[in-house]
Amino acid sequence: MQIIQTVSELRKTLKSQASIGFVPTMGNLHAGHICLVELAKQHAQCVVVSIFVNPLQFGPNEDLANYPRTLEADCEKLKAAGCDIVFTPSVAEIYPAFDGKTLGQTMTIQPPPIANVLCGATRLSHFAGVATVVMKLFNIVFYNTVQPNVAVFGKKDFQQLFIIKEMVKQFNLPIEIIAGETVRETSNLALSSRNSYLTDVQRTSANQLNSALQSIVNQVKNGNKDFVQLEQQAATQLSKQGWEVDYISIRSSTTLQPASQRDKDLIVLGAAKIINKTSGKTRLIDNIELCITD
Secondary structure, eight states, X not given: OEEEOOHHHHHHHHTTOSOEEEEEEOSOOOHHHHHHHHHHHTTOSEEEEEEOOOGGGSOTTSSTTTXXXXXXXXXXXXXXXXXXXXXXXXXXHHSTTOOXXXXXXXXXXXXXXXXXXXXXXXXXXXXHHHHHHHXXXXXXXXXXXXXXXXXXEESSSHHHHHHHXXXXXXXXXXXXXXXXXXXXXXXXXXXXXXXXXXXXXXXXXXXHHHHHHHHHHHHHHTTOOOHHHHHHHHHHHHHHTTEEEEEEEEEETTTOSBOOTTOOEEEEEEEEEEEETTTEEXXXXXXXXXXXXX
């Protein structure tokens, strides 16, 4: 397995590859990331994983400085999974105008309005930062290659997945986006790099978010289509359990618009902060897809 830090070396190395599978990450890898790598291996001859904590997608009061960085352990996991290349660029390599303080990235990808709801309602400009860095990484990784090329993203970040798919379609990028299923702990807690922030006490109740979403799914399957009431009930229940709820939302899984009575393919999404008096708040997200059949 090669570890490459510069754009020029990566492009030179990938120039002769027939097909590339790309998995962009911010590191602190867990079993969910490894499943994405294994999925990429099924579709391409050469698998590239990037590890880059992207400053552009973090807000002023978010956890950029404290985001867990575990490069050595990440590389060991990737080598064991059969990854071919790990791309670990510096901030200046991805943002050439970086002066040590500001990124200097004055041109950005502006995602569609759907980026301003759900997670985007509280994380302003987050998805613009995600879309911009992913476009940069696509241009770097697939610069000299021929089709077929694939990029793999997890379904846990469903809104991100939706926006990346839309970007690829609207910019006519010759890349197939493959979605990896959410990997969970035995408690049904979705694996996340930010789970490392949780205390032992918090981990015992962290699955309450998934339980709230599953309750909605069960009620919808039983014929309850009062979506607004279901959302409100779930949010109220989580609040009573000590969570700070960002949103609970039932949406069309094909358009990500609020679900209507006619929609058959749905997704129930939630984001909430689990609160600890000493360690602060950890924001968790989750979702469950369901199909309504008559």
